[in-house]
Amino acid sequence: MDYSSSNLFVQMGEWLSDPENWSGSRGIPMRIAEHLGYVGLTMLLALAIAVPLGLYVGHTGKGRVLIVSGVGILRALPTLGMVFLFALLFSRGVLPAVWALVLLAVPPVLSGIYAGVSSVNRTVVDAARSMGLTEWQILTRVELPNGLQVMLGGVRAGVLQVVATATVVAYAKADGLGVFLVEGTQINDNGRLFGGAVVIAAVAIAVDGVMALLQRFAISPGLRTTRPVARSQQESGRQEAVASAQGGTT
Amino acid sequence: MDWISGIIDYVPANIGQLRQLTGNHLLQSVLPIVFGVLIAVPLAQLARQNRTLAGIMLTGSSLLYTIPSLAMFVFLPLVLGTSILSMVNVVVALTIYAVALLMRSTVDALTSIDDGVRQAAVAMGYTPLRRFLTVDLPLSIPVLIAGVRVISVTNISMVSVGALIGVPSLGRLFTDGLTRNYPVQIAVGIIITLLLALLLDLLLVLLERVLTPWARSSTTRRTRAAALDARTVAS
Numbered sequence: 489m490d491y492s493s494s495n496l497f498v499q500m501g502e503w504l505s506d507p508e509n510w511s512g513s514r515g516i517p518m519r520i521a522e523h524l525g526y527v528g529l530t531m532l533l534a535l536a537i538a539v540p541l542g543l544y545v546g547h548t549g550k551g552r553v554l555i556v557s558g559v560g561i562l563r564a565l566p567t568l569g570m571v572f573l574f575a576l577l578f579s580r581g582v583l584p585a586v587w588a589l590v591l592l593a594v595p596p597v598l599s600g601i602y603a604g605v606s607s608v609n610r611t612v613v614d615a616a617r618s619m620g621l622t623e624w625q626i627l628t629r630v631e632l633p634n635g636l637q638v639m640l641g642g643v644r645a646g647v648l649q650v651v652a653t654a655t656v657v658a659y660a661k662a663d664g665l666g667v668f669l670v671e672g673t674q675i676n677d678n679g680r681l682f683g684g685a686v687v688i689a690a691v692a693i694a695v696d697g698v699m700a701l702l703q704r705f706a707i708s709p710g711l712r713t714t715r716p717v718a719r720s721q722q723e724s725g726r727q728e729a730v731a732s733a734q735g736g737t738t
Numbered sequence: 739m740d741w742i743s744g745i746i747d748y749v750p751a752n753i754g755q756l757r758q759l760t761g762n763h764l765l766q767s768v769l770p771i772v773f774g775v776l777i778a779v780p781l782a783q784l785a786r787q788n789r790t791l792a793g794i795m796l797t798g799s800s801l802l803y804t805i806p807s808l809a810m811f812v813f814l815p816l817v818l819g820t821s822i823l824s825m826v827n828v829v830v831a832l833t834i835y836a837v838a839l840l841m842r843s844t845v846d847a848l849t850s851i852d853d854g855v856r857q858a859a860v861a862m863g864y865t866p867l868r869r870f871l872t873v874d875l876p877l878s879i880p881v882l883i884a885g886v887r888v889i890s891v892t893n894i895s896m897v898s899v900g901a902l903i904g905v906p907s908l909g910r911l912f913t914d915g916l917t918r919n920y921p922v923q924i925a926v927g928i929i930i931t932l933l934l935a936l937l938l939d940l941l942l943v944l945l946e947r948v949l950t951p952w953a954r955s956s957t958t959r960r961t962r963a964a965a966l967d968a969r970t971v972a973s
Contacts, residue, residue: 496816560891560939563895564895564931565932566894566895566912568901568909569909569912569927572916572924573921573928652806653806655806669808669812673903682812682813682816688806688809689804689806689809693801693804693805
């Protein structure tokens with residue numbers, strides 16, 4: 489693409505405002521859709537694995553050590569290496585990449601779900617038990633709604649990491665938002681490189697915003713408070729669990 | 739097993755390169771941790787004293803935290819004027835994430851300190867600075883280290899991503915392995931990365947034991963360990 493100036497910001501602006509980049513199978517909307525497709529599929533699989541496991545361990549307290557060490561090891565796995573390794577061992581298709589991303593998403597979701605169940609006040613659980621609720625009812629009516637905020641914090645952290653990391657898939661299989669970075673570097677097109685980085689950052693911020701809204705509205709009205717600052721004082725332990733469940737972006 | 743023999747053959751033949759990449763990798767993971775703590779602790783103390791400032795800093799840092807590292811690695815050279823291949827970009831990006839993560843937990847840790855302890859220090863005539871350094875800070879070390887452990891693990895994994903734009907690290911083994919269609923090389927990179935993460939985590943656990951001698955003694959240890967346990971699980 490020809491730019492009117494050698495200034496990188498001008499090139500970035502021109503690349504972003506060129507209508508040609510906003511249409512077709514190689515355009516920005518299509519790449520965003522591919523990217524979100526990876527995120528959706530990955531989260532679906534990660535939730536299917538982590539939610540039952542986290543609820544089970546959180547409710548029964550069995551296998552806690554296993555979860556802590558398993559999560560630690562998974563967290564240390566370099567996702568870039570896993571995406572590339574799976575691409576070589578299986579195929580440069582969608583599924584190997586998704587499974588590598590699932591390994592990234594499971595730790596924050598799993599520890600978020602587990603921490604959510606554990607964050608529920610034990611006296612509340614005991615009260616429910618003494619009222620004759622079955623274990624299943626305790627899990628679904630007491631632990632789940634009360635721990636939901638912490639749980640969704642973990643899910644949000646997982647989504648954020650997957651949105652960020654799905655960009656590396658483009659280096660193994662040419663789709664998703666990382667493609668703009670790959671192409672920008674290969675053909676030395678700085679407008680595409682920096683414009684692509686802007687799109688990636690914007691998508692990440694937008695998705696995180698949606699997750700934040702979801703987190704806010706999914707909370708039972710009885711637990712919702714109007715002043716989050718005051719609450720963070722009272723429940724610093726809970727907030728901390730959310731903060732530390734956030735892990736890191738990649 | 740050709741996997742194992744492949745790895746056993748690969749390592750000695752490339753030991754020089756592996757050593758150099760591991761060194762680069764460690765440098766890029768550890769420096770952000772050090773800078774992150776040095777920046778986040780004073781900022782957290784400031785944030786605790788000023789609510790408006792706290793709101794601005796926490797919102798700003800969580801926004802920065804949301805920006806994917808690959809985008810950050812691409813952008814920072816523009817802002818800093820560094821070469822795109824420079825390790826400085828990776829160190830600065832990871833420092834930003836470290837500050838964002840640590841500040842929140844450090845504010846909580848500082849706020850959760852028993853007010854009686856703080857007032858005792860005031861009554862003994864401690865100046866605010868001395869009180870902060872000798873009372874508040876040591877008492878928040880367990881939380882601080884819990885945060886640092888999360889950061890160290892994620893940093894070690896994230897540094898590899900820099901290899902995509904050409905910054906030397908163990909990630910080079912992944913990019914080379916992919917282009918050469920050589921899974922053994924990637925596996926070696928993953929194994930070294932895991933070992934580094936484990937090693938750094940052990941060092942941090944040791945550091946915590948050294949820095950919090952009171953936690954080792956008597957009954958307080960058990961309750962504290964239980965509290966920390968919940969925290970580590972959440973991380």
